[in-house]
Amino acid sequence: MFATLGTIEFDLLTSFSALESRHQSHYVEHGSIGHKPVLQALGSQLDEWKIEIRLHTSYCQPCQQIEQLRDAQREYQVLPLVLGNGRYLGRFVLTCLHVDHQENNADGELLLAMVTLTLRECAGDVIHVSPGEAVCRPIPGQCDDKPTPPPPPTCTRPSAEQACLIRTRDVCAAAHLALCMASAVIELFRCDPRAAQERAPEAICRLAKLIPMLGRSLDCLRALRQRGGEIAAKTDVLIAQLRTLQQQLRELICALGHLGGSTGDATTQLARAEQALLAAQQALAQAEQALNWLIGHLSIRTA
Missing domain, CATH: 2.40.30 (Elongation Factor Tu (Ef-tu); domain 3)
Known part of the structure; x- marks a missing residue:
């Protein structure tokens, strides 16, 4: 892929x-009398x-x-x-x-x-502006009041909590890709073990990169617990599933590393890899369910 x-x-x-x-x-240029203009970095x-x-x-x-x-x-x-x-x-x-x-x-x-x-x-969320109400031109002699134009749309940046959830969503998307590659290696091992062994290191590398990414997401998600109520409960579910995903990724990395090796027979190795893959997929699905609830709830509460 x-x-x-x-x-x-x-x-x-x-x-x-x-x-x-x-x-x-982006730079802005400031003129200077008798000297060359000065540049100011804006970002x-x-x-x-x-x-x-x-x-x-x-x-x-x-x-x-x-x-x-x-x-x-x-x-x-x-x-x-x-x-x-x-x-x-x-x-x-x-x-x-x-x-x-x-x-x-x-x-x-x-x-x-x-x-x-x-x-x-896209640095934040896309702002969707709904069309304003139609304004009819007044008939001369009936009304001299000028229609008030609709206020311009405001551009709001996501809060720290929303930004954390967005980053976590992106990590989950990367996890989907890594698990798809691991699944392809496992399926290939059934018919061509040698080819699967050649592709396994790439899948292992991708899975290994997810573990610190999940750790950073867990660190920033702990702040959501302070809100209490349903948000804290859903955050606890999300954190628990992400931790489970981390653990199952380690198991999957170990299982892929032993495919075709001298430890155990091929059937046992394959069963271990499939079990770790299924557990990781289930943890990811439950984590995404809690994550989507939090994203939707926070976007409504902060709108």
């Missing part, structure tokens, strides 16, 4: 044909990524892949971008989707397409 954008996966043949990033800093601007993908019917369904991307664009989804080596690039929105239909069959079905994505970094 080359990379994932949210739940959209890019395999080797459907990987990026070109990958371009843009990173900028970093949002990162942008431009991705080109080649889609062909010989290894994928171009229309289905394009429709997935269109859904993400239409729904203004904020998606984590993770490379296949586990490197987390951040959370992005799809601002532009350009599709070049290069080959179609006699029935008009798309066979080959070049797709260009433009992703823009």
Whole structure:
């Protein structure tokens, strides 16, 4: 797997044909009499990524892949971008989707397409502005009062608690990707143990990176306990499941490391890996359930 954008996966043949990033800093220029202007740094601007993908019917369904991307664009989804080596690039929105239909069959079905994505970094939550009420122009002589324009939308940054939950959500997304790779190694071990042993180190490395990431999430989640009530109860559930996930990831790493080794027979090794994988998947599912409740509840309470 080359990379994932949210739940959209890019395999080797459907990987990026070109990958371009843009990173900028914002400066303001102050004029000075008799001297050169002085620059003042204001901060970093949002990162942008431009991705080109080649889609062909010989290894994928171009229309289905394009429709997935269109859904993400239409729904203004904020998606984590993770490379296949586990490197987390951040959370992005799809601002532009350009599709070049290069080959179609006699029935008009798309066979080959070049797709260009433009992703823009999302530092917080996307603010959705609802349209204001329509204002009717008054009839001359009946009313001289001018209609009051609607107030401009305000841009609010997420609180520390919301930012912690957003980071935890991104860690869970990375955990999904790592567990998918571990599952692929286990399935491959059934039919080709040697190939599974070759792919196991990459899966182990990705799983190992999750453990400190989960630890940082656990540290920041403890502050939510001070709110009390249902929030504290759900936070306790989330913390407990994330700790269970950490423990099961360690078990899974150990099990993958022994696949095909001299410790025990192949059936025992496979059963141990499958048991650890299932336990990790269950802990992740329960953690996401509590996490989604907290994200929704805090967004309502702080709106």
